Amino acid sequence: MYIRSLLLKILFGLSFAFLIPNGLWAQNTPIREEQRLTIKPARLHPGDKIGLVAPAWLVTESDLQLSIERIKQLGFQPVYSDKIRGKHGYFSGTDKERADDFNNMIKNPEVKAIIFVSGGYGCTRILDRIDYEAIKRNPKIIMGFSDCTALINAIHQQTGLITFHGPISRTIHQGYNRQQFENLLVNPTDKYVIKSTDDDLRKSANDKTSDRYTITPGKAQGKLAGGNLTLICSMIGTPYQIDLKDKIVMIEDIGEEPYRIDRMLTQLIASGELSKAAGIAFGICKGCDKSAKSSTPNSFTLRQVIEERIKQLNIPAVYGLSFGHNINNFTFPIGSDAELNADKQTITLIKKPVQ
The missing domain is CATH 3.50.30.60 (LD-carboxypeptidase A C-terminal domain-like)
Structure with a gap:
């Protein structure tokens, strides 16, 4: 009886595992480094389109305009949707709106990189709404810091994509920041x-x-x-x-x-x-x-x-x-x-x- 019961438990467990969609399984199981392959995004070229998103704190119009100007100063084309101007309490939209805006930028083949406009708080609330499978299919440069620590680390762990901790769009233009950004993402070298x-x-x-x-x-x-x-x-x-x-x-x-x-x-x-x-x-x-x-x-x-x-x-x-x-x-x-x-x-x- 004991052996029969044990076999039934094992079979039930295997059946249950196969019934769970891959994305849902990934979202509820921490993935360790050795379980995934590393994916490198493509480098940037002058004139590439860079998507601007606000996955956390709300963004003022002046900060958005400054971000647009900074990206143009770097020689790239800024791209953004109306959702970036959203307001939901202290967030730049509801959790769904912020996640949808990010996911849409991922799926847009014309966008070669995504740079966050702000930090603040809110990225941890949308981690289970991110389309990690879409990121695997459309790997691109994703960069931010502060609250975006949650998003860039979660994306790497769930997909294997190398992401980037670096300046947000309105501080990227400064001499040292720009130099380091370009040395890594535009004109990279080994060592x-x-x-x-x-x-x-x-x-x-x-x-x-x-x-x-x-x-x-x-x-x-x-x-x-x-x-x-x-x-x-x-x-x-x-x-x-x-x-x-x-x-x-x-x-x-x-x-x-x-x-x-x-x-x-x-x-x-x-x-x-x-x-x-x-x-x-x-x-x-x-x-x-x-x-x-x-x-x-x-x-x-x-x-x-x-x-x-x-x-x-x-x-x-x-x-x-x-x-x-x-x-x-x-x-x-x-x-x-x-x-x-x-x-x-x-x-x-x-x-x-x-x-």
Whole structure:
């Protein structure tokens, strides 16, 4: 009887699995790196059409017009729909409207890249509405940061497509940002070394969050993952939890007091995920070193928190690279093989992230 019961359970389980549509199965099962192939999008060429979308916060008309102008300055044609002007509370439309607008841009063969107009909050609400199968069929450059950390990491994990953490449309034109964007997505090379700008080091005299220092020396190789710390933590325990195993984990945030950074890093460590990382690279956590003015008595500095939490992992780690909520924000590819040199404080992309 026991053997018969066991066989029935196995057969029922197999039947149930086959009845579940592939997309729905993918949306409820975290996919690890070794379970998918890496897809590279095509590089950009002058005159290509770039889709503008707002998958989270609502967009003002002035921000939209500025975004259009910036994309034109780069030599590309901006494309957008009326949905980008939508308003639904603090979102740029309902969850369905925002997801539909993004999915339509994916399916548009004339659009060669998608760049987000804003961050804010809202991407995590539409992850289960994204057409991941359409992305596999129509791979293209997808780029943003901040709240868009959720979307670009989920897309890579569900599809294998290399996505990009980088400036949003209205900040992409600035000298350093533009140079890094073009070096990766327009004129890419193998063995490309991403170096932070010295401008951020000069700022450190007045803002210690712009310091650049080695937390734990050494080199590490792995695929890049991560982005905004708040979003990385908010995805823990969901089907879209970021797989940090053997990754170089990129971390940044804005406006969080040291104790909040402490709390989030502690959560990542307690989850068991961060200790599996190959290396850790912090960007500039703008406005997070509030210890001098903090309402929290006897606050640690941001550096004290980061070093105390991260050094115990004994993983090559560095703080202060030029990415995040910062004037200087380099582009890096989620899912691309790279080497972190914590001593030299650089990241080297081993191969071109685009075709």
